[in-house]
Amino acid sequence: xxxxxxxxxxxxxxxxxxxxxxxxxxxxxxxxxxxxxxxxxxxxxxxxxxxxxxxxxxxxxxxxxxxxxxxxxxxxxxxxxxxxxxxxxxxxxxxxxxxxxxxxxxxxxxxxxxxxxxxxxxxxxxxxxxxxxxxxxxxxxxxxxxxxxxxxxxxxxxxxxxxxxxxxxxxxxxxxxxxxxxxxxxxxxxxxxxxxxxxxxxxxxxxxxxxxxxxxxxxxxxxxxxxxxxxxxxxxxxxxxxxxxxxxxxxxxxxxxxxxxxxxxxxxxxxxxxxxxxxxxxxxxxxxxxxxxxxxxxxxxxxxxxxxxxxxxxxxxxxxxxxxxxxxxxxxxxxxxxxxxxxxxxxxxxxxxxxxxxxxxxxxxxxxxxxxxxxxxxxxxxxxxxxxxxxxxxxxxxxxxxxxxxxxxxxxxxxxxxxxxxxxxxxxxxxxxx
Numbered sequence: 001x002x003x004x005x006x007x008x009x010x011x012x013x014x015x016x017x018x019x020x021x022x023x024x025x026x027x028x029x030x031x032x033x034x035x036x037x038x039x040x041x042x043x044x045x046x047x048x049x050x051x052x053x054x055x056x057x058x059x060x061x062x063x064x065x066x067x068x069x070x071x072x073x074x075x076x077x078x079x080x081x082x083x084x085x086x087x088x089x090x091x092x093x094x095x096x097x098x099x100x101x102x103x104x105x106x107x108x109x110x111x112x113x114x115x116x117x118x119x120x121x122x123x124x125x126x127x128x129x130x131x132x133x134x135x136x137x138x139x140x141x142x143x144x145x146x147x148x149x150x151x152x153x154x155x156x157x158x159x160x161x162x163x164x165x166x167x168x169x170x171x172x173x174x175x176x177x178x179x180x181x182x183x184x185x186x187x188x189x190x191x192x193x194x195x196x197x198x199x200x201x202x203x204x205x206x207x208x209x210x211x212x213x214x215x216x217x218x219x220x221x222x223x224x225x226x227x228x229x230x231x232x233x234x235x236x237x238x239x240x241x242x243x244x245x246x247x248x249x250x251x252x253x254x255x256x257x258x259x260x261x262x263x264x265x266x267x268x269x270x271x272x273x274x275x276x277x278x279x280x281x282x283x284x285x286x287x288x289x290x291x292x293x294x295x296x297x298x299x300x301x302x303x304x305x306x307x308x309x310x311x312x313x314x315x316x317x318x319x320x321x322x323x324x325x326x327x328x329x330x331x332x333x334x335x336x337x338x339x340x341x342x343x344x345x346x347x348x349x350x351x352x353x354x355x356x357x358x359x360x361x362x363x364x365x366x367x368x369x370x371x372x373x374x375x376x377x378x379x380x381x382x383x384x385x386x387x388x389x390x391x392x393x394x395x396x397x398x399x400x401x402x403x404x405x406x407x408x409x410x411x412x413x414x415x416x417x418x419x420x421x422x423x424x425x426x427x428x429x430x431x432x433x434x
Contacts, residue, residue, distance in 0.1 A: 027073075152281055354369045
């Protein structure tokens, strides 16, 4: 079956880079941002489309001048999580990285959104609440937790844009309600207990494992990964950590943070308060451990490179996939074990991989865009097969999303399609032949 266009309405249809399919592989969720790359956060609806019939349902429409976007699905039920910008925005509280939140809507109850992460902007801050904005929310395989990236509104205001406000990775344990005082107009309760899990340093020492930024994370495996001693690390995240090389430049490397088996243990304070202070970020719990996986500074083209992408783990947790340039300067897919070791170059393409990517549910393939086509890459030998004919320029598949359905039968992606308003992103699906 050839690739099919699923949406056609003359407005934006923007897919997140992963988890856009409902668990039954029937529905695809998206937001309605207008710009091709989704860089303008101006969407006002979260919708879903039936991949067979093209029928569209509105899951949520924002109110009070707020915008919403970046929707992902639970792997087990009908929950959809997404970013909600400020309602009643004001001069001192407009949309921004530190001024947004995660909310959840159920497909069975469209229009009813519950705040996921609580917010408390007034000292003494509340453990389990954030003081800023969360972004790109992804459920764990058991749907008990949600990962996100985070920036801090308290430090943003105090530092007036200095490096003290650093992007980090956090986790929300679902179903552990957090209530906060009404001491600030932008405070709100949340349905989950949220913590930051990455350790950040404003000025990393060159050549050290200290990082100034943690981002583009992925849950490792459907049930974690196998440790070197054969035991199981049940919960862990891989992420891109920004380090300083001995040459003085900043590069992104693969890092892993191990989490406790029991999400309740995220409430155990570590070196500092979970809620942070007026001059410091919320500190990671005592029950998490961060470590570096790759060291690429000596390569001809060091560090993670290529189009913006999120790390992705194979379902069995054995491989973390990422993009990096080969010695010829071509962006290729690489994998590395969460236990460490040398990265393995998976693809040897004549032209660069041009998109984010996802794993097939059986772990045997990766879906990505290369040479103007949606392609499948075989994990065993790096062989690449086109699912769509090559298209160049504005009609090529967009780089932001190339997402396997949970049953492995299709890949969802976006293309810019001309219309009476000039053109908008539309959702397409390509059959994998499996």
